[in-house]
Amino acid sequence: MNEDALLQLINQMMPENKPVDLEYRLYYNKETNEPLFYSMEQLDGDYIVVTHEQYSVSRYDLIIRNGVIVHLIDAVSWTKLVPSESGTSCRADNIMIVDSDGNNKWTTKTYYLK
Numbered sequence: 001m002n003e004d005a006l007l008q009l010i011n012q013m014m015p016e017n018k019p020v021d022l023e024y025r026l027y028y029n030k031e032t033n034e035p036l037f038y039s040m041e042q043l044d045g046d047y048i049v050v051t052h053e054q055y056s057v058s059r060y061d062l063i064i065r066n067g068v069i070v071h072l073i074d075a076v077s078w079t080k081l082v083p084s085e086s087g088t089s090c091r092a093d094n095i096m097i098v099d100s101d102g103n104n105k106w107t108t109k110t111y112y113l114k
Contacts, residue, residue: 024055026064033063082109 025047027036036045038058048067062071081095087107091097095106 022052024050024052026050026054026069028064033065035060035062035064079108079110081106 022040025039025041025043027039027043027045027047028034029036030046038050038055039047040055048064048069050069054069059071062069064070084105084107087105089099089102090104090106091099091102092104095104
C-alpha cells in the first residue's frame with residue numbers, strides 16, 4: 001500500500017467538520033412586547049432571532065412589534081441632579097422638598113454620549 005492510498009483511507013475514516021449553526025434568540029413577552037432575556041438555548045416561549053451583534057449588546061430598552069425590534073430609547077444625553085453652589089435650595093434630609101432657607105442647593109447637569 002502506497003502513501004497516497006494510506007492517506008486516502010485515513011481521510012475516509014475521519015468525520016467531516018460541519019459548521020455549527022448558532023442561533024441567537026431574544027425571548028419576549030408576547031402580551032407586553034417587552035424583552036425577557038437573550039439566549040442561545042432552545043427554550044419554551046416566544047422569541048425572535050437576532051444577530052450576533054444584537055446578542056452581544058443585549059439591550060433591554062426596546063420592544064418587539066410584529067417580530068421586529070423597535071428601539072424606544074436611543075439616548076445621546078441624560079440629565080441628573082448634582083450638588084451646586086447655585087440652584088434650588090432643598091432640605092438636607094430630602095432633596096425632593098424645596099426649602100428656600102436651606103443651605104443645600106441642587107441643579108441639573110446634562111451628560112452627553114461621546
